[in-house]
Amino acid sequence: MAVQAERRPLGDNAKAWALNAPAMIVIALLIAYPIAYSFWVSLQRNNLKRPRANKFIGLDNYQALLSDQAFLSALKVSAVFVLVVLGLTVVLALILALVLNERFRGRGLLLSLALLPWAMPGVVNGLMWRTIFDAKTGALNGLLTQLGLIDDYHAWLTSGTGAFLFTALAQVWNTLPFSVIILLAGLSTIPSELYDAATVDRAGAVQRFVQVTLPWLLHPLLIVLILETMNAFRAFDTIYVLTGGGPGDATTTIALLDVQTVLTFTDFGLGSAYAWVITAITLLISVGYIGLLYRKGNFEV
Amino acid sequence: MSTVVKVPLRYRIPWKKIVLYVLAVVFALYLVLPFYWIVAMSFMHEVDAISVPPHWIPVHPTLENYLGFIHPSEAQQLVGGRAIDETPYSLRNSLIVATSTAILNLALATFAAYSFSRLKFRGSQVLLMLYLLTRMVPGIAIIIPFYLLMRTFGLLDTYLALILSYTTFALPITIWILKDFFRSVPRELEEAARVDRCGWFRTMWSVFLPVAAPGLVAAAVFAFMTAWNEFMFALFLTSTRAAKTIPVVAANFATDFNTQFTVMAAAGVLAVVPPLALALLFQRKLVQGMAAGSVKG
Incomplete structure (x- = not known):
């Protein structure tokens, strides 16, 4: 080919790395360095309010975690929160994606509406649901009363379980669109011949779903599971505004506890240890995710 | 295969269509109502917004909540x-x-x-x-x-x-x-x-x-x-x-x-x-x- 004969001042290798250099420098400075530094801080007693007591204490912060009630409780809250949010999101997203995959009047409108929660900042999501769940004037109370489903207004967020469930519901509303889009993209790749064949075989709707749709959706579903697990695990904005972690510590997830530890108690050492536990767990999940993409061949360049 | 079963031509209820549209409407409401509620509230006077039972549309629409950001009352x-x-x-x-x-x-x-x-x-x-x-x-x-x-x-x-x-x-x-x-x-x-x-x-x-x-x-x-x-x-x-x-x-x-x-x-x-x-x-x-x-x- 003629292109080969041209003079090439730089090999592709050098050129590519040069092109990547700016992004790599920024990432190294602003992510790699802080992460390493945060590990260093987690090995110290480091409280902004008592700077003179700062000292290197090795793994003591981590050792303290094992008997730290606040930490263990937050870890449990986070785990259950992930399970509830994930379960609801996947089921709702799957149904909505299946609906959007059909042809019907108003499909475009529904797709646009589905982007609405995605565009909404987590903080606004939190304050929106606060006005809806409000005990005295909330829209949920009003609606359920008018429909005759409840007699009196309820204080939805005052019991620990109630607050937890309603916080999860608010989180689901916010993260739903993302899963829907990924599943919808997966659905649209299913060749229609498969459905035709199944129809010829007189497979019912349920059979078609189990035998044709589900196997094809396995991969997008796994991606949704992994990414939504990570999102729910580090959920912060909505919870912070909706319940602030309360009542008691019923909705204090690990991310919330970490921010409280740092912002309120200025305990940077312990806060960094919390952060590193979160990082380690997230990293484990993302290794699974990347392995998955890798197997699918998403990485061919 | 020899006998042709005669099925009387009858109107079949399009269940699939019905389910589809019901689901679409339910999801549309689910997606839009929470947002609609804060939009509606932002155009209400405080009295109307906290009334029981609630007003679902701003009965006395007002811009005072927005104008307040420039000149708070x-x-x-x-x-x-x-x-x-x-x-x-x-x-x-x-x-x-x-x-x-x-x-x-x-x-x-x-x-x-x-x-x-x-x-x-x-x-x-x-x-x-x-x-x-x-x-x-x-x-x-x-x-x-x-x-x-x-x-x-x-x-x-x-x-x-x-x-x-x-x-x-x-x-x-x-x-x-x-x-x-x-x-x-x-x-x-x-x-x-x-x-x-x-x-x-x-x-x-x-x-x-x-x-x-x-x-x-x-x-x-x-x-x-x-x-x-x-x-x-x-x-x-x-x-x-x-x-x-x-x-x-x-x-x-x-x-x-x-x-x-x-x-x-x-x-x-x-x-x-x-x-x-x-x-x-x-x-x-x-x-x-x-x-x-x-x-x-």
């Missing part, structure tokens, strides 16, 4: 006056920070993404994986060092601190999205330009980038939305109206106990309008980008 001044005062500033701050983030991101990501879409080079897979891995790093893991770093350099409560942190968030995603968009740009264009003896930069600037423009816009919108919606870093890094972004001020409304719900709703609506408008305007490209990169913006 005495009552508004009394409850949650600070957050009200800070709202216009925070909108300006958010706009500046998000726009700068989008531009800086594009400048950095375009080069990297180009290399993945056009060049074969050693280590490209590892590098791509590393970018993805950095995207997975939870913000909370770097927030403490970030805070200490910014404090050392005297950058707390400045735009720069926010722009830098949001750029690092958005950069890996932007590279992933752009890489996919760039691949769909036909190579022949650049080869034609090369035949015409255009230099590499010239080719990029006047041939490649204009063709790739839709992808660039989509990536910029992603970065803008990431920056606009972010809360945790803004909470740590800002403290006054000089740099507080709209999520921080909106959260102030929520954590303040005697806030009027109507004013809070108005602030919430103002905070949603820019990202929502962008999402609807660039719907197709964004959906494409989300699906391609499997990333959350």
Whole structure:
């Protein structure tokens, strides 16, 4: 080919790395360095309010975690929160994606509406649901009363379980669109011949779903599971505004506890240890995710 | 097979259609009603908004909640006056920070993404994986060092601190999205330009980038939305109206106990309008980008 004969001042290798250099420098400075530094801080007693007591204490912060009630409780809250949010999101997203995959009047409108929660900042999501769940004037109370489903207004967020469930519901509303889009993209790749064949075989709707749709959706579903697990695990904005972690510590997830530890108690050492536990767990999940993409061949360049 | 069963022609109830439309309506209501409620409330007087049973439409529509951000009334001044005062500033701050983030991101990501879409080079897979891995790093893991770093350099409560942190968030995603968009740009264009003896930069600037423009816009919108919606870093890094972004001020409304719900709703609506408008305007490209990169913006 003629292109080969041209003079090439730089090999592709050098050129590519040069092109990547700016992004790599920024990432190294602003992510790699802080992460390493945060590990260093987690090995110290480091409280902004008592700077003179700062000292290197090795793994003591981590050792303290094992008997730290606040930490263990937050870890449990986070785990259950992930399970509830994930379960609801996947089921709702799957149904909505299946609906959007059909042809019907108003499909475009529904797709646009589905982007609405995605565009909404987590903080606004939190304050929106606060006005809806409000005990005295909330829209949920009003609606359920008018429909005759409840007699009196309820204080939805005052019991620990109630607050937890309603916080999860608010989180689901916010993260739903993302899963829907990924599943919808997966659905649209299913060749229609498969459905035709199944129809010829007189497979019912349920059979078609189990035998044709589900196997094809396995991969997008796994991606949704992994990414939504990570999102729910580090959920912060909505919870912070909706319940602030309360009542008691019923909705204090690990991310919330970490921010409280740092912002309120200025305990940077312990806060960094919390952060590193979160990082380690997230990293484990993302290794699974990347392995998955890798197997699918998403990485061919 | 010999006997033909005679089935009387009868009208079959189109169950599939019915289920489909019922589900579509239920989902539409689920998606839109919560948002409708704060929009409606933002145009209500406080009395109407907290009435029992609730008014579902503003019976006496008013703009006072919005106008209050410019000239707060005495009552508004009394409850949650600070957050009200800070709202216009925070909108300006958010706009500046998000726009700068989008531009800086594009400048950095375009080069990297180009290399993945056009060049074969050693280590490209590892590098791509590393970018993805950095995207997975939870913000909370770097927030403490970030805070200490910014404090050392005297950058707390400045735009720069926010722009830098949001750029690092958005950069890996932007590279992933752009890489996919760039691949769909036909190579022949650049080869034609090369035949015409255009230099590499010239080719990029006047041939490649204009063709790739839709992808660039989509990536910029992603970065803008990431920056606009972010809360945790803004909470740590800002403290006054000089740099507080709209999520921080909106959260102030929520954590303040005697806030009027109507004013809070108005602030919430103002905070949603820019990202929502962008999402609807660039719907197709964004959906494409989300699906391609499997990333959350």
